[in-house]
Amino acid sequence: MTHRRHETHEISELNLVPYMDIMVNLIMFMLISMEGFVQMKIINVSVPEIGAVETKPGEAKENEERLSVALLIGDVKTGKGGFLIAVDGKSLEGTPEGEPTVPLTPDGHYDYETLTKKMELVKKQQEKNTVVTIVPDPEVEYDVLVKTMDAIRRDTSKRIMFPDVLLGVQ
C-alpha cells in the first residue's frame, strides 16, 4: 500500500520568487553600504617604553648615528602653530629663538612640504636613524598628526626617511 502511495506522490515545486526578492535586496543593500570597498590601511605607532634607555645629550659621541629626533607640533589656535624640530635635545640649526622651525603658511595652514625638506636635512646627518618622537600639543587634531607622519615617512624622492614613530606627551 505505502509503496503505491509513494509512486503517485508528486514533488511539489518550491516557489523561489520571494526568496529572490529578499536575496537581491540584501545584496544590493550590502554592496551599496560598503561604498565600493573603501580601502583602509594602518600606521604603526608606539609609545616610548617606560625605563627605556634614551640617548642623553653628551652621550651622543658613542652613538653618532642614533640621536633622538623630536618633532613638536604647536597648535594653530595658540598662535604658536608649526613644527619644532629638535635633534639630541637642541633645536635644529636655523630655528629662530622661541619660534617653530617650520612656521605656518601665510594662510594659516601647516607647512608639510617645508617640514619634509627640513627633515631631509636631519636625515642627511643620520642616515640610519628611522625613529622620530612626535610630541603634539594637546589641542592638535588627529588629522594633522597623521599628515605629519605622512610628511616625514618618505622624502621628496620617495625614499624611506622616518617611518617609525613614537608618540610622547607634553
Added chain:
Amino acid sequence: MAPSSGRPNQEEMDPVVEQKKKARRMRRRIRNKLPEAGELNITAMMDILTIILVFLLKNYNTDPAANLTKDLRPPVSTSDLPIKEAITVTITRKDISVDDKKVLDLVDGRVPESYLNVAGQPLLIGALRDALLSRVEHHRQLEARGGVPFTGNMLLVGDRKLDYRLISQVLYSAGQAQLSNFKFVTLTQQ
C-alpha cells in the same frame, strides 16, 4: 515494448515487467513536467546569490569600513600597510567603543571628567582600561588553549577631528591594559 493496456494478464503481474512499467510512467511524468522553451531555470542563480550573500555578510561584519558615519571619518594617509585583525578601539566624535561595544560617551569631543584621573593618573580612562583588560584576558585564554599567540596589537579607528589630548588618554589607558603595538587605521587616497 508492448504498450500498457490496463488489462491484467499473466505478463503484467510479473514483478520485472511491473517495474519496467513504473519506470515508463515516471519518465512520462518527468517529460510532461519539463519547462517550456523560454522559461528561466533560476536554481543555479540562487546558488550563486546565496554564496555571494554569505560572503558579503561575513565581510560586512568584520570590515571596519562598514561602520563609517559622519561621526567617524578616519584621516587620509599615504600609508600602505594592510590591516590585520586585532582588538579595535573605535573613537567617533560622540563615543568610544571597544570591539564594537560602547564604553563611554564623549562630551564635546572630550572624555567627561568623571571617567578620568583614575588611581591618580591624569591620563587614565578607567572604564576603557577595564574594557580592554577583559578583551586582553579573553585573548590570553585563547592563547592558553593553543590558539593564536597574544600580540599586544591594537587597532585605533578615530575620527579625524579628534584632538591629541583624547588620543594620548586612550593610548595611555591601552598601555595600562598591556597593549603596546598601536596601529592607526587610515583611509587611502582615492
